[in-house]
Amino acid sequence: MNCQVVRACFEDPLRPDFDQRAAAAEVAEHVMSCAECSRFVEAQRRLGDGLRMARESAPAVPVSLDAAVLANYREHAEERAQTVRPSFAKRPRWLPVLLWSAAAVALLLVGMIALGPRRAAVPVAAKPQSAQPVANSQTVNAMGGDKRGTVEPVESRAVAALPRRSPMENSGKPARAAAAMPGEPLPASFRGLMYCDALSCGGAMEVIRVQLPASAAALAPRSVPSGEAVYADVLVGPDGIARGIRIVE
């Protein structure tokens, strides 16, 4: 028997490999001869006494507590009985699912409308004026070059404020759009603004005269200063998209 064994006996007396009764005599003998272990055992005994007295000092559960807990239970049971709703008044379980689904579908529709494919933006300068009643507008059949009328100068709002230069054709005579060559999608004098063939550019087109800054029109004659405006005929398809342009000299 040594000091470590004695301490282990007191620190964990319930451990399975330790027989307290069998070791009691040896422990007592060692404690009598070892001052350190004697102090340790005395401290443990004091602690054990203190804990036992503290344990015994606990008051019994008061009767008033029993009554209070029972009263709480009855009150709770009564409240619960009052708050139970009849079954028909309950909200159906599928209702929230339906509401959330409807909200999701609505959100999806709004998203599709807002972010869906849009019509291609029409250049400001080539804004079709066909919606306005233009009496003398000239309509050109791109495929056949069929003239249906004359073209009146139509000023673009965006460039109306620019200093203008009077075109030669603007002296009372209406400008005429050149006829398209047979088999060609655009009249010969027009420069194409987009890919245009017999399949993609079918149908009648309108010629609209607009006013552009010279710098914006790449085909403007070099004699025109870049700060001034020039007139141009724009071929606009039935879908409102400009197909070709021609600078009016």
Place this chain on the structure above:
Amino acid sequence: MDQLASRSDAELLQLALAGDEDAFLRLYEKLKSGIFRYAFFMTSSKSAAEEVTQEVFLSLLREGRKYRADLGDVGAFAFGIARNIVRRVERRERAYEPLPESHTPEQFSRGLVCEPEGLPGQMIRGELVAKVQAAIATLPDHYRQVVVLCDLCEFSYGEAAVRLRCAVGTIRSRLNRAHGLLAQKLKPLRSPRRDIEAAGPEGCVV
């Protein structure tokens, strides 16, 4: 009531939640002592222990449907609730320094009336108990929980392990370290038995 004797705590709880008052009383009788003692030793206050016990059973009624049998028995569930409420009470009462209940005039006069081991013995015993309780109160929380459960509430290591949700070995080692700390804190104390014997029947009281 006899039919309820064979019911498990979980079944009693279900019945109590369904409105069976007898089942609730049965469950209350089984659990009240442990919870009250735990609350008393953790708070060192009888009134706080009553408050905690009452709150625990009220919470059992309100939150009892959340009980899951696979996580432990109803006692452990109730103990978990008690532990939370005790912490709440401790936080609330931390600002105040309560008068030890063993030193109240009521306790003192009771000691004068019934004195099985004499008045000096009562006083010394009360003083020692107060010191032990004060020493326990200064322990770190995880040591204090183990001392209160195993030494004061007389739970087995296994029961304490279930209630504190840790291994039995952890309980043992914590208890061992807690005992070491307590022995150091109580070192200046003289042996109470020797004091009682030394005081004798004619020991000076005042």
